[in-house]
Amino acid sequence: MSVQLSDRARELLDARSFAVVATLQPDGSPQLSVVWVKRDGDDVLFSTVEGRRKHLNMARDPRVSLIVNPPEAPYTYLELRGEASMTTEGGPGLINELSHKYTGQDYGNDGPGDVRVVVRIRAAKAVEHL
Numbered sequence: 001m002s003v004q005l006s007d008r009a010r011e012l013l014d015a016r017s018f019a020v021v022a023t024l025q026p027d028g029s030p031q032l033s034v035v036w037v038k039r040d041g042d043d044v045l046f047s048t049v050e051g052r053r054k055h056l057n058m059a060r061d062p063r064v065s066l067i068v069n070p071p072e073a074p075y076t077y078l079e080l081r082g083e084a085s086m087t088t089e090g091g092p093g094l095i096n097e098l099s100h101k102y103t104g105q106d107y108g109n110d111g112p113g114d115v116r117v118v119v120r121i122r123a124a125k126a127v128e129h130l
Contacts, residue, residue, distance in 0.1 A: 002082070002122045005042045008130040009078045012068050013039040016102055021046065021121075022065040023057035023084075031057055036098040037068070043120050044080060047095040050088070050115040058084045064121055076130050080123035091116025 005013070019037045022030045033054050035046040044066060048055045058064065062083040069077045095116050099107035110116065 002042060002124065003080075003126045005039075005123075005126060006128060006130070009126065009128055010039060010042075012070055012078055012130065013037060013044060015070070017068045017070050019044075019046070019066050019068045021054065022067075023054045024061045024063060025053075025057060026060065035066075036102050037066075038094075038098060038101065040120070043122050045094060045121075046119050047091065047098060048117050048119060049110065050117055055086070055117055058086060058119065066121055073130075077128075078130060079127040080121060081125040081127075082121050082123040085120045085122070086117050087120075088115055088117055090118050094118050 017037070019035050020032050021035050022032050025031050031053055037044050037046050039045070062085065064084045065079060065081045067077055067079045095107045095110070099105060
């Protein structure tokens with residue numbers, strides 16, 4: 001069962017706020033990555049490339065935690081805990097959409113063999129200090 005986000009949480013995710021996603025390493029230790037995000041309803045989407053550490057971690061164990069901390073309000077945050085699902089469908093489109101949101105231009109940093117993955121987080125718990 002997924003949680004319903006507050007209006008303020010939705011605004012934060014719709015803004016150009018950076019997020020940090022935590023995945024679990026094979027030994028159980030956390031691995032953190034800064035990611036660009038967008039919202040699809042109450043789900044959060046971000047992009048990665050097949051074979052990167054966070055992709056491998058989520059393929060093995062889909063449990064994730066994501067935190068968004070707006071730079072203009074450093075003592076506020078949104079934390080989402082849940083599970084990630086992944087697909088390659090729409091991968092190049094998502095990274096370009098996110099790049100436009102955050103930089104204003106197409107994303108051009110993928111290598112010729114890179115396969116883009118769309119990661120969808122469906123939150124089972126939200127902690128809001130907004």
